[in-house]
Amino acid sequence: MIIAIDGPSGAGKSTLGKMLAKQLNLLYLDTGAMYRAVGLAVSRANVDLQDDAKIIEIAEKAEIQLLGEPDNLKVLLDGNEVSKEIRTNEISQMASIVSGISEVRKNLVKRQRDLGESAPNGAVLDGRDIGTVVFPNADIKFFLTAKPEARAERRYEEDLEKGRAESFEKTLKEINKRDERDVSREDSPLKIADDAVVIDTSEMNATEVFEKMLEEIKNLQEA
16 A cells, blocks of 8 residues: 655644554655755755756765654665754755755655555655655545644744754744745646645644544545
C-alpha cells in the first residue's frame, strides 16, 4: 500500500505520516527531509544560489539515507547524521529554494519512488508532490491544510520546545514565503490531486486527524 500525504509547511504531514506508518507497519519516508539534506549540502558548500548547475551537481552526489523507526527517524548525509541540523529555519528556506530546481526534483523523485516501491509492505510518503507527481497512482491520497496562522503557531511552538524559536511573526513570514515558492514553482508545484482527501487541520488536534485518516483508509480497504 502506498499512502501519499501532501500539504503546505506546518500542516502536520510529518506527524501524521509517522503515526500512520507505525499503525499500519509501513515504511515512512519524509521526502521533505531529503530536500532539506540537499539544502544543507548546498549551504555547506557555500555556493551561489543562482548557480543551478552546481546545486544540481551537489544533489546528484549527495548520499542521503533515512534510517530507523518513524518516531525516531535519522537522516544521514554522506554517512553523517544531520537530523537536527536540517530542521533549522535557514535550512528550511534553503530546501524550498533547491526544490524549485527541476533537475533536483527529478533526482529526488526517482529516489523516493525506488524507496517506496521496494518497501515490503508499502510506504507512507509525505511532501508536496507525492500524490500528483511521485506516486500519482497511490492507493490513497491525503492533502492536509490549515490556515497560515495555525501552521505558524504550531511551527513556532515546536521551535520553542527545541530552543530555536525566534518570534511568531518571523515564523509566519517564513511560512507565507515558503507557501508562495511552493505554489508558484514551475516544476511540481504544490497542488491538490483531483482524487485526494482534503482535511483542514486548523481546528483539529493530531489524534482527531489521525482517526479521520484511518477511517478513510478503512473505507478504501472495505470498498
